[in-house]
Amino acid sequence: MGLSPEEWTIIALSLKxxxxxxxxxxxxxxxxxxxxxRGRFPGKLLLDTLVHLPLVVPPxxxxxxxxxxxxxxxxxxxWLNTWFGITLLFRWTGAALAAAIMxxxxxxxxxxxxxxxxxxxxEEAASTxxxxxxxxxxxxxxxxxxxxxxxxxxxxxxxxxxxFGATITFVSDIPGETRTxxxxxxxxxxxxxxxxxxxxxxxxxxxxxxGALLLxxxxxxxxxxxxxxx
Amino acid sequence: MAFDIxxxxxxxEQAIGCSFATDSGIVALFGPxxxxxxxxxxxxxGLVRPDAGHVIVGGQKxxxxxxxxxxxxxxxxxxxxxxxARLFPHMKVRRNLRYGRPRGDREGGVGPLSxxxxxxxxxxxxxxxxxxxxxxxxxxxxxxxxxxxxxxxxCLLLDEPLASLDEARRLxxxxxxxxxxxxxxxxxxxxxxxxRELDHLGGDMVEMA
Numbered sequence: 001m002g003l004s005p006e007e008w009t010i011i012a013l014s015l016k017x018x019x020x021x022x023x024x025x026x027x028x029x030x031x032x033x034x035x036x037x038r039g040r041f042p043g044k045l046l047l048d049t050l051v052h053l054p055l056v057v058p059p060x061x062x063x064x065x066x067x068x069x070x071x072x073x074x075x076x077x078x079w080l081n082t083w084f085g086i087t088l089l090f091r092w093t094g095a096a097l098a099a100a101i102m103x104x105x106x107x108x109x110x111x112x113x114x115x116x117x118x119x120x121x122x123e124e125a126a127s128t129x130x131x132x133x134x135x136x137x138x139x140x141x142x143x144x145x146x147x148x149x150x151x152x153x154x155x156x157x158x159x160x161x162x163x164f165g166a167t168i169t170f171v172s173d174i175p176g177e178t179r180t181x182x183x184x185x186x187x188x189x190x191x192x193x194x195x196x197x198x199x200x201x202x203x204x205x206x207x208x209x210x211g212a213l214l215l216x217x218x219x220x221x222x223x224x225x226x227x228x229x230x
Numbered sequence: 231m232a233f234d235i236x237x238x239x240x241x242x243e244q245a246i247g248c249s250f251a252t253d254s255g256i257v258a259l260f261g262p263x264x265x266x267x268x269x270x271x272x273x274x275x276g277l278v279r280p281d282a283g284h285v286i287v288g289g290q291k292x293x294x295x296x297x298x299x300x301x302x303x304x305x306x307x308x309x310x311x312x313x314x315a316r317l318f319p320h321m322k323v324r325r326n327l328r329y330g331r332p333r334g335d336r337e338g339g340v341g342p343l344s345x346x347x348x349x350x351x352x353x354x355x356x357x358x359x360x361x362x363x364x365x366x367x368x369x370x371x372x373x374x375x376x377x378x379x380x381x382x383x384x385c386l387l388l389d390e391p392l393a394s395l396d397e398a399r400r401l402x403x404x405x406x407x408x409x410x411x412x413x414x415x416x417x418x419x420x421x422x423x424x425x426r427e428l429d430h431l432g433g434d435m436v437e438m439a
Contacts, residue, residue, distance in 0.1 A: 121316055127303040128275050128310040129330035129381045139329075143320045 003204075006175075011204060014180040017092060018160040021100035022107075022153050029104055029152060033111035054166075055105040063169025066098055070170070094171040095178045099163040103156035110155055114148020115141070146223040154216030158209055181205045232417040233257055233385070234286035237273045237293075239266070246270065248438055249283070256411060256433025259421045265438045267421040268313070271387045274419065275310050276303035287385050288417065309383030309416075313390045315370035317362035323373050324358040330381025340379045341414040351406060351413075352376050368399040372406070379410065386411075388420045392427060404430050 003011070035041075036048055054062050070077040070088045080086040088094035118141055126136045142149075164182040171178040173187055181201060188197045236249040246266030250257070259267050272278040274285050276292065279300060285293040287308070292301050309330075317326050327349075331338060339345040349355050352372045362370060371391050378386060388407070392400040408431060411418055422428055428435060 119316075121312070121314075122318055124277050124303070125310070125312065125316040126318070126329065128277070128306070128308055129377065130304050130307065131329070132304055140318060 007200070007204070009176055010179060010181055010184045010201070011208070013092060013176070013178075014161050014208070017096045017099055017180060018157050020093075021096045021103060021160040022156045024096070025100040025104055025107060025156060026149075026153060029107035029156070030111055030149065032104075033108045033115055033152075036108065037112045037115035051108050052105045054102050059102065059163075059165025060169050062101060063098060063166035066094075066101065066166065066170040070094065070097065088171075090171050090174055090178065092171075092177050095163075095167050095180060096160075098166040098170045099160035100156075102163050102166055103159040106159050107152040107156040110152035111145065111148050114145045114151075117148075118144045147220050150219045150223050151216060154212060154219065158212045158216075161208060161212070162205075181208070231286065232288060233419060234284070235270075235274060236283040237270060237280040237285060238282045239269060239273065239278065239280050241269075248436070250434075250436045252434045252436075254434040255415065256418045256420065256431055258428040258431060258433055258435045259419065259438060260425065260428055260435055261423065261438035263423055267423075267438055268389055270438070271310070271389050271419065271421055274306075274385075275308045275387055276301060276306045290384070307382070307384045308387050309378030309381055309385070310387045311371070311374050311378050311389065311391045313393050315362070315365075315367075315374035317365075317370055317373055317377070319362050321362075322358070323354065323360050323362065323365070326362065326373060327358075327377050327380055329377060338380075338382070340382055341416065343379075343410075343413055345380065348376055348379060348410075351409060367394045368403065371395065371403065375403075375407070375410070379414065379416070383416060386416050386418045388418060390422055392422075392424075400427070401430075407431065 032047070032051055036044065067089075068074050070080070072078070072081070072087075072089060077088065080088070088097055122144070123136050123140050126140050131139070161180070162182060163180070164186065167178065167180065168183055168186070173179055173183050179187065181204065185198060185201045185205065188194045188201060231251055232253055232255060234251040237247070239246040244266070246269050248259070248266065248270040259270060261267055269278055273280045274287070274292070280293065280295065282295045283293075284291065284295065291297070291299050292306050293299060318329065321329070328336070337345055339348055349358075352375060354369065354372050354376060357365065357369055357373065362373070365373065375391070392403055395403065404427060407418070418433070420428070420431060
């Protein structure tokens with residue numbers, strides 16, 4: 001089936017927002033996952049709860065919070081605008097932010113599990129061989145946590161391209177700027193006699209998610225499987 | 231003095247203490263399981279901090295409670311062969327062997343032994359391109375010994391390296407360890423609960439109880 005220019009725009013935008021959201025959030029999510037898996041500090045429970053908030057709070061509330069924080073008159077929004085001339089409201093960057101926040105808990109959970117599963121005795125062995133903490137981190141810890149990092153990134157991506165509630169609350173529905181697949185489906189549903197468009201978009205959405213899932217399976221196998229499946 | 235060690239550690243109800251000083255190039259720590267032999271090795275390697283005492287290897291102070299000296303494991307240069315080989319599962323044998331060397335150093339051996347000679351003695355030449363999870367217990371342990379030696383250590387710590395092997399393999403690896411010691415002159419601290427292994431290896435015997 002041929003895609004219309006509007007549909008291409010919607011897909012490209014969805015992919016762009018998903019990829020940027022995950023890439024930007026990856027280091028943050030890994031740092032938080034590391035802290036939660038390894039750290040012992042006061043306020044750990046608070047951080048844990050805070051990270052999981054987007055998972056349990058209705059997305060519309062997350063969007064509203066983003067609006068308050070990053071809106072024109074919000075503390076962060078005003079600061080970004082004054083110092084960097086950056087506005088997130090009603091922009092695709094805002095949609096990426098909303099997607100990233102919604103993806104964060106899933107990414108952290110997957111990474112935390114795999115960091116927790118790293119055999120610390122291998123890190124000990126590396127230290128007796130003269131490796132610095134930094135070298136151990138990059139040559140032992142990160143590679144051993146790689147399957148979880150990949151899984152977290154892919155989960156986050158799937159969540160990002162499916163994001164609806166927080167996005168539409170924060171950046172509204174602007175064709176070409178913030179109209180992602182789920183928002184386009186919702187918009188199409190609002191108009192009567194549009195069943196065909198809805199069906200096409202819904203199928204696209206399913207296809208995209210399936211593709212992401214298959215890719216993630218494949219990547220996880222590649223990053224962890226090659227040596228174990230001998 | 232090859233080893234001058236006096237360490238004490240309290241762990242809950244258990245008190246671990248080990249004290250000896252010797253010039254012998256091979257020291258065997260002997261005693262029933264649970265007496266703290268592995269903990270003693272960990273204290274020498276810097277993986278566990280003693281409550282009191284000192285660790286001096288080859289004249290270098292690695293730990294001294296009163297002088298507040300406590301080198302991190304990475305700077306102690308103790309080649310440690312653990313009870314389970316602890317090879318890095320995501321690196322082929324070749325990279326495991328070179329892990330303790332600087333990045334550019336592809337050839338360097340240990341003391342008078344070249345890398346190739348060491349690999350020959352250990353009989354691991356055919357394993358270089360294998361992944362550690364595919365090795366047998368004896369093969370993995372031989373690679374672990376090679377990896378520890380190639381980090382150019384000033385002493386070698388062996389924690390029951392033969393525990394998971396069958397009788398024939400044990401003797402074979404014991405011979406290798408003896409031969410490597412004669413060739414490199416690196417002092418060895420060897421832990422076992424099996425007296426026969428220690429008799430075979432020779433050297434000083436420290437009994438822990």
